[in-house]
Amino acid sequence: MAEGPVVVNRKGEARVLRGHPWVFRTDVVRAQGIAPGAVVRVEGPRGRHLGFAFYSSRSEIRLRMIDRGESLPESFLRERVEAAVQWRESIAQGATACRLVHGEGDRLPSLVVDRYGEYLVVQTLSQGTEDRKDELVRILVERLHPAGILERNDPKVRAFEGLDQRVGLLHGTVPERVEVDEGDVRFEADLWRGQKTGLFLDQRENHLMARGYARGRVLDGFSYHGGFALHAARVSSEVMAVDASAEAVAQIARNAGRNGLGNVVAREANVFDLLRELYDRGERFDTVILDPPAFAKSKDAVEKAARGYKEINLRALKLLQPGGCLVTCSCSYHIHEADFEEILASASADASATAVVVEKRRQARDHPVLLGVPETYYLKCFVLRKLP
Numbered sequence: 001m002a003e004g005p006v007v008v009n010r011k012g013e014a015r016v017l018r019g020h021p022w023v024f025r026t027d028v029v030r031a032q033g034i035a036p037g038a039v040v041r042v043e044g045p046r047g048r049h050l051g052f053a054f055y056s057s058r059s060e061i062r063l064r065m066i067d068r069g070e071s072l073p074e075s076f077l078r079e080r081v082e083a084a085v086q087w088r089e090s091i092a093q094g095a096t097a098c099r100l101v102h103g104e105g106d107r108l109p110s111l112v113v114d115r116y117g118e119y120l121v122v123q124t125l126s127q128g129t130e131d132r133k134d135e136l137v138r139i140l141v142e143r144l145h146p147a148g149i150l151e152r153n154d155p156k157v158r159a160f161e162g163l164d165q166r167v168g169l170l171h172g173t174v175p176e177r178v179e180v181d182e183g184d185v186r187f188e189a190d191l192w193r194g195q196k197t198g199l200f201l202d203q204r205e206n207h208l209m210a211r212g213y214a215r216g217r218v219l220d221g222f223s224y225h226g227g228f229a230l231h232a233a234r235v236s237s238e239v240m241a242v243d244a245s246a247e248a249v250a251q252i253a254r255n256a257g258r259n260g261l262g263n264v265v266a267r268e269a270n271v272f273d274l275l276r277e278l279y280d281r282g283e284r285f286d287t288v289i290l291d292p293p294a295f296a297k298s299k300d301a302v303e304k305a306a307r308g309y310k311e312i313n314l315r316a317l318k319l320l321q322p323g324g325c326l327v328t329c330s331c332s333y334h335i336h337e338a339d340f341e342e343i344l345a346s347a348s349a350d351a352s353a354t355a356v357v358v359e360k361r362r363q364a365r366d367h368p369v370l371l372g373v374p375e376t377y378y379l380k381c382f383v384l385r386k387l388p
Ligand SMILES: C[S@@+](CC[C@H](N)C(=O)[O-])C[C@H]1O[C@@H](n2cnc3c(N)ncnc32)[C@H](O)[C@@H]1O
Pocket: 199, 200, 203, 221, 222, 223, 224, 225, 226, 227, 228, 242, 243, 244, 245, 248, 269, 270, 271, 272, 291, 292, 293, 294, 331
């Protein structure tokens, strides 16, 4: 079934042998007559067999390795989906919403499948996975019997593959709003229009972790639908949840009501401005949570992003009561863990605070980080405690 071979140069070969799944256009030396999205055999410059990959005719990422073995079974998609689902059944027990397939982290590059109760959301982000969408839907229906499958193929990265942006039904029906539980907190998710595929599932485990530190008066900056705020509200006296999006703020209020949480105040504001205003007004918090969007979406944006991260963390540490915890995140892949720690250290010094690192965490385990592939480790989450 595999086409090819597609031949890569020495640099591409070395990369594949190191275990990296991507080969760039400039490292492909021969790919004649290969259909867009085909599964291809990959060879090194001297004919060494390197494995199998999805081929893209358009993207800078020309090959996405699927397997390094001698042969690839026809049923590889079914087998990989099965393995990914089984792993989630063991690590995400009890979560009604979680990621079932996380691209490279499940050896299914550029494929995302999220579960929201009885509904599934799918993203096919390359020609290779787009080409196998019908087969994927058949596999998911047989294995999971969902009431509906939605494709959220609106991420911009699809344009690099020459693929259009679209949102639509692939199977059954999917209502406007779906309810899911994260422990004892119920969230409403808009799978059709919400950010990501509806919720920030990559923070699922961190929401629960942060709850363990929350107490007293809590500030949740960049709250979205209240992922951190509502868990914190279960164990603290009051929570101020802040987001720049009016839609998100309305949803936080609805979610708080649905959970009977009368101690959540949702505010529409720019967190940068609000942190300054709160400090100037003399307001202080026992716990602060910061989960901004990726400030550095490219390498060129790293310096400006670092200034943004420093500013919000400096201000948060000033607002934090001594003895309190700051739970602070960065989902910019380009800001690596060590960079983020340095930014936090600098923010702490400028805030005249002494802080200890209580925990260093990452994206939830259903979003696996592929060893040796730093691109798959994007979400950092530090818990700092400001010493009294
Ligand atoms: C990573 S999401 C937060 C996810 C949320 N903490 C959760 O766990 O569900 C970032 C949020 O920040 C909001 N946002 C972006 N820029 C902002 C700003 N300057 N001030 C306030 N909110 C902002 C976005 O609307 C988005 O909801």
